[in-house]
Amino acid sequence: MKNLPLGKVYQLLEPGPVVLLTTARKGRANVMTMSWHMMMEFEPPLVACVVSGNDYSFEALAATRECVIAIPAVKLARKVVQVGNSSGRDIDKFKAFGLTPLSAQQVKAPLIAECFANLECKVADKRLVNRYNLFILEVLQAWIDPAQKNPKTIHHQGYGKFAVDGRTMTLKSKMR
Template identity: 75%
Template structure:
């Protein structure tokens, strides 16, 4: 039986990828936020679209510095990721408060997150959609993988405190070997 779904809940059906941590550094202060709304836009160079609400403390830092890091946590960091997402960096050092370790990046001022299995250093490539949609187009300029974290499972937000962890991996024939 079909029922009408409130439009405010549509986002729970279109989860675009793993929950990530977006880090910024502005005026000598590092911050991080949890983010679910991102998408690959191009492969070479790698471009990522990220929606950062204008209400988030990180929005202004990203707008001013035009650089950030997208840190990808494994599911074991779920409780910390949720705490990061439920707190504001305006008056709180989220790295210290939630036991996360900032590491220096190579090409941007924003820090890497040591506990994450991947970190993507990014620069803003296009701002045409920022004023209207809060959508930043980022170019990944350096990527890091922690090879000690074997087969990390990512966390996916389905709304209202509901998360799914990566499940079974299947392989199907593709045009690439």
């Protein structure tokens, strides 16, 4: 065994696909790239996510208590990285990166037309926000684009490296 720097531990425990989180505040929509999230409950679906207090989206999410988690397929990888490497303080990321905002039904934050799935969310619990920037979101409405067949997601491995969803398998367990 060899010592691994603690700053690289997150590369071993990557929580899931890279997603886009949209917010809307004071008539202005924004989108950020996010990879620190996890499922917490099946029904109602609860998702925990970390949004840095330095991110422009943090203030909007904290104030409005709602967002959309949009799940992009691998074909959007370059745009996802561009979104993540820019700030909504400086530019309109929807226009700059050719993303199409769509009206959501239950929140003001927009869906993203190019993504294969969109989850309308409200903040269900903010108790860990001040300490860890951790929001607990309840999914209110879920959308899927049936035209995008078998989409492959991207998974951040750190320092500009990504893995693409690969082969799947189904294992059946024996019930006793």
